[in-house]
Amino acid sequence: MFRKLALVAAIIALLAISFGAAAAQDDMDWTCGMVDSDLAATFNFTGWEGPGEVDKFLLAFxxxxxxxxxxxxxxxNTGVAWGDYWTTLPAQLAGGAEIDMAWMHDSRNDTFGENGWLLxxxxxxxxxxxxxxxxHFVGTxxxxxxxQGTQYAIPYDWAPGGFYVNVDILEAAGLEIPTEDSTWDDILEIALAVTEDTDGDGSTDIWGLGNLASPGRGGGGLYWIVKSYGGDYWNEEITESRLNDEGTIAALQFVADLIWEHGVHPTADAVAATGFGSELLFANGNVALHYALNDAASRMDELIAGEFNWTLAPTPTGPAGRYQFVGGSAFAIPxxxxxxxxAYELIRYALANPAHLCRTATMGAALVSQADFHNCAVPEGAAYADDYNYAFSVMGARDGIHPTYHSKYLxxxxxxxxxxFDLLWTGEERDAAVVAEAAHEQTNALLGG
Structure with a gap:
């Protein structure tokens, strides 16, 4: 994905400011004396980040x-589709594939460690x-x-979720930008007010909400909503399912109703019909409140290119309190x-060398795993900088949560x-209680197996 000149200029400015420190680090030998400098070999690595996302690391590599x-x-071997990555990588590693370094996600780490697929x-x-x-790394x-007391990967980021807000749509409707004190009822009220068929052809052109649920969406992406309704996926001991709890069902029913009862969230078919993905749907001005992680910010800024005013906002508070998804990724050695x-020397260089960590953060709008560089995530002077920091860094640190991962999570x-739960998002089943009961029974069988 092409980078705007402004972003490039911001990166150059950041590098110039820290030139002295960077030069000192450049003089440091980042090897560990483990590898012959004359080594002639191939180095194979794989990950899900593709063009526009992986570039921040490829420069350091x-x-x-x-x-x-x-x-x-x-x-x-980068840019592997997320779902495909977690299907093919376990099979490759179980078969002894020669992969020297791999992207790892916190939701998968325990599974890979338990199965002996990581060093x-x-x-x-x-x-x-x-x-x-x-x-200096984010402790969580x-x-x-x-x-089980063994470090299997070195984290490269900390990723909270939040709302990307089309300010122009809300202002035209006389509505204020939501805050962390807004409730889910408030969010629904906003969404109902702005969802519109603008050309009268019988099809929605502007949706109030986007990207909260879709076929293939994993459990982590919805967990913060489940917790905000008082639900959970399993008990603290991870021995029994809680998918049929009243709060869990209420949360999932609320999200399904956004799509099928209220019509304020696009269906997967509606997104596909536009020719856009959900991210492009927001960037094209068709969604008022789009849910995404912090690292979408630089891409959004490029895609929107000043066509409308936008900013970031915290996710709302539910009946059982406020929770915000946080997660992260890492580099691991198969x-x-x-x-x-x-591989270890490369990971160490890429994730600990101050000479390029600010560049990495800026290029990816990333809250890198070293907290000292979180201020580099947004280009200096960006209009959304303060709201980004508050919605993601401040609120994420205060209310961040993710499922309790375990070796059977994948x-x-x-x-x-x-x-x-794809049955809810496709509309094949509209009653969350029916789907939750089936998932509840299957979860208990898996946890007890």
Whole structure:
């Protein structure tokens, strides 16, 4: 995805400001003495981030290999679709595929650790410590990639969710931007007020809400809503399902009703009919409140390109309180890696070198795993900077939550959650209680197995 000149200028300015520190870091040897500098080999890595997202890391990778291992050839397999990634990667690693480094998600870490698909990193970190670890890294993300006392991946970001707001749509309707004190009833009222068939052809052209639910959406993306209604997926011991709890059912029914009863959220077919994805639907001015993670901000700014006024807002408070999704991703070394020492050195360089962390944050609108660089996530002078910081950094730190992940979570999400609750998002079933009861029984069978 093309970068706007303003974004490039902001990156250059950030680099210029920190030139002295960057130069000092450039003089530092970021190798660990584990790999021959004359190594001639291929280095295979895979991940779900594609063009426009992965670029922030590819720059650092190129710099690392050029400086230290010029005879190593990178073989990237990036931009793998999210669902495909988690289907193919376990099969590849179980079969001993030679993948040297892989993107990892906090919801999958325990599954991969339990199955022996990742190398423990503790011995590496003891022999060649990561600068800033653990004090300058986000503590919740360190814990997220630690399974049964072993660190299996090094986090590269912390990702809260929030609302992207089309300010012009709300102002035209005489409505205020929602806050963290807004309720779900308030959000529904806003959505009903602005959803409109603007050309009278019988089809909705502007939706009040977008991207809260869709076929294939995993459990993590809806958990914060479930918690705000007092529900949960399982008990604290992860031995019994709570999918048939009153609060869980109420939350999922509310989201389904946004689509089918109130018509304020587009169906998957409606999104497909526009020729856009959900992100482009907002950027095109067809959605008032679009739910997404923080790292969509720079892409949104590029796509909208000044066509309308937009900003960020916190997600609302539910009947049982306010909760906000937070998650994150990391780099891991598969147990089948042929270059594990090299992979560790690359991860260490990419995620701990202050010379480029600000650039990484700015290019990806990312709250990188080192908290000292969170102020770099938004280009200096961006109109949405203050709202971004409040909606994501401040509110995410205060109310952030995610499901209690476990070693069977990947299997549960695909075989139970998605397969059952997709029926709500496609409209095949409109009663959340019916779907929840089936998922409840299957979850208990899985947890007890």
């Amino acid at each position: 190129d710099e690392f290999f050029e400086a230290y291992y010029p005879n190593v050839s990178q073989v990237p 423990p990193l503790d011995s590496y970190m003891e022999a060649c410590p990561i600068p800033g670890w653990p004090d 993300q360190i814990d997220a990639f630690n399974y 147990s089948s890696s042929t270059q594990p020492d090299l 299997e549960w999400e695909t075989s139970v959650f998605v397969s059952n």
